[in-house]
Amino acid sequence: MSVLYHPRKENVVVDALSGLSTGSVAHIEEEKKELVRDVHRLVRLGVQLVDSTKGGFMVHNGSESCFVVDVNQSKDTAGFVAKCLNCQQVKVEHQKLGGFSQDISIPTWKWEYxxxxxxxxxxxxxxxxxxxxxxxxxxxxxxxxxxxxxxxxxxxxx
Structure with a gap:
C-alpha cells in the first residue's frame, strides 16, 4: 500500500466537495437576495446565527455582542440573552468603570507625597x-x- 501526495492546487475535486456549503440564492426572491448574501458573509466571518421560533434570526458573534435581525422577536431575544454568558458579561451593570475613581494629586515639591x-x-x-x-x-x-x-x-x- 502506498500513499500518494497531491499538492493542494491539483486536488481540486476534494477541495470542492469538502467545503462547507452555504446554499444557493437562485431560488430566493429578488428583494431578499441581498439579505441572504449578508447572512452568508456573516457565516463566513464565523458569526453564529440562531434560528428564532417566530421566523427571525438572532445573530451572535461569540465574543462581545448580539443583536436581532427581526426586531419583533423580543421574547426570543430575552431568552437567548438570559442563556448566553457573553451577552450577560457585556451588560453595563457587569462592567467595571475604566480609570481611577479619584483624581490623582500631582505633587509640586519633592517629598510632598x-x-x-x-x-x-x-x-x-x-x-x-x-x-x-x-x-x-x-x-x-x-x-x-x-x-x-x-x-x-x-x-x-x-
Whole structure:
C-alpha cells in the first residue's frame, strides 16, 4: 500500500466537495437576495446565527455582542440573552468603570507625597537586619531602601 501526495492546487475535486456549503440564492426572491448574501458573509466571518421560533434570526458573534435581525422577536431575544454568558458579561451593570475613581494629586515639591512599604522575612545580614523599609518619592520617583529590624521602635525608624 502506498500513499500518494497531491499538492493542494491539483486536488481540486476534494477541495470542492469538502467545503462547507452555504446554499444557493437562485431560488430566493429578488428583494431578499441581498439579505441572504449578508447572512452568508456573516457565516463566513464565523458569526453564529440562531434560528428564532417566530421566523427571525438572532445573530451572535461569540465574543462581545448580539443583536436581532427581526426586531419583533423580543421574547426570543430575552431568552437567548438570559442563556448566553457573553451577552450577560457585556451588560453595563457587569462592567467595571475604566480609570481611577479619584483624581490623582500631582505633587509640586519633592517629598510632598511619598509611599512606604516594608519587606519582611528576608535572610538575616551580619548586623541581624532581616527587613527592608522602602520609601518612594512620587514626584522624583526616588526610592530609598533601608535595612531594618522589625523590633525597632518608632524612634528608631525616624
Amino acid at each position: 511619598s509611599n512606604m512599604d516594608f519587606i519582611v522575612g528576608l535572610p538575616r545580614t551580619r548586623q541581624q537586619h532581616y527587613s527592608i523599609w522602602v520609601i518612594v518619592d512620587r514626584m522624583t520617583k526616588l526610592a530609598h531602601f533601608l535595612r531594618i529590624k522589625v523590633s525597632y521602635s518608632m524612634e528608631d525608624y525616624s
